[in-house]
Amino acid sequence: MPLGHFAIDALQIKPGLVLAPMSGVTDSPFRRLVRMASGDAVGLLVSEFISVELLTHRTMQAMVRMAFHPSERPVSIQIYGSEAHKMAEAARIIEDAGADVVDINCGCPAPKIVRRGGGAGLLRDLPRLGEIIEAVATAVSLPVTVKIRNGWCEDSLNAMETLRIAEESGARAIAVHGRTRMQLYTGSADWEVVRRMVEVARIPVLGSGDVLTAADALHRFETTGCAGVMIGRGAVTNPWIFRQIVDEASGRVPTEPSWRERIAALEAYLGMLGDTYPARVLPGRLKMMLSRLIKGIPEAPEIRLRCLRASDPHAMLAMLGAHCAAHGVLDHAPPTDGSLAAA
């Protein structure tokens, strides 16, 4: 089954598989990990969102969030805010940093952000959203994209109107997470809205929400005709998911990485963390990722506890390797059906 692909201006996104922006998750080391795990099966990587207030003041936090490694390309940097001139200024900083795309967040549900009119708050003020997109598109030669939810609440499902305003104001692609702001992350994402947007859109439409397996992604391409599928939480525990989707689409059996490959990925990730953050934060960050990637390991509670107690990240990974070797599973993949699959 062919995968979708699309162009944002001259930038080819092929395949149309995109790492969704996730605050606190999709920093540069995680994006690099995804690129390493999935290779060119991931068409575009999106940063976590960055406040335009912090970015225009060039705070350390914002500059770290905006930084990216050459292996991440093509890379999109997402910003949030509610003032057109600040959004435009932030976009210029992103352009100077050499990013490929600037994305405007219109989906974040956090009260402190929507209260100031940013994130999903923009869905309640579409004229302002139009002004912002226009100001950003005029300020930079980078393509501008937007990521929305399907409305503020059940009584104001306005994705179709948001699409029209985005197109008229100069957006080059639009991604929709099919939940309302009031839904937060409850229930399930509505992909029917993606299908309806695809029918009328003049720009590429990407869908987001609840894609956890290769089969889920292919089903969404097939039933909506969308140009791209965004994957968020599914990539958090499985950075190999993009590769698995391409395998499945090409008729190959998607493979699960063995424990040896997982430990190697964690070792590489530790190096990437070291390129980005001070040494004191590395153990904590590694532990977070380690807990995500060792689901299904034999005697999980015991090894997890031992790793969490360790303070040296290299020692943690050595312990993990020794644990898998002792259980004879280094070259096995985590069970997907209750049994241990050979790698």
Ligand SMILES: Cc1cc2nc3c(=O)[nH]c(=O)nc-3n(C[C@H](O)[C@H](O)[C@H](O)COP(=O)(O)O)c2cc1C
């Ligand atoms: C921890 C977390 C952080 C997120 N941060 C952002 C963000 O910074 N910007 C954004 O547009 N969406 C953000 N999202 C929404 C995701 O991009 C995505 O639309 C949503 O999680 C649904 O997709 P999924 O089911 O594949 O995770 C976040 C989601 C999660 C779970």
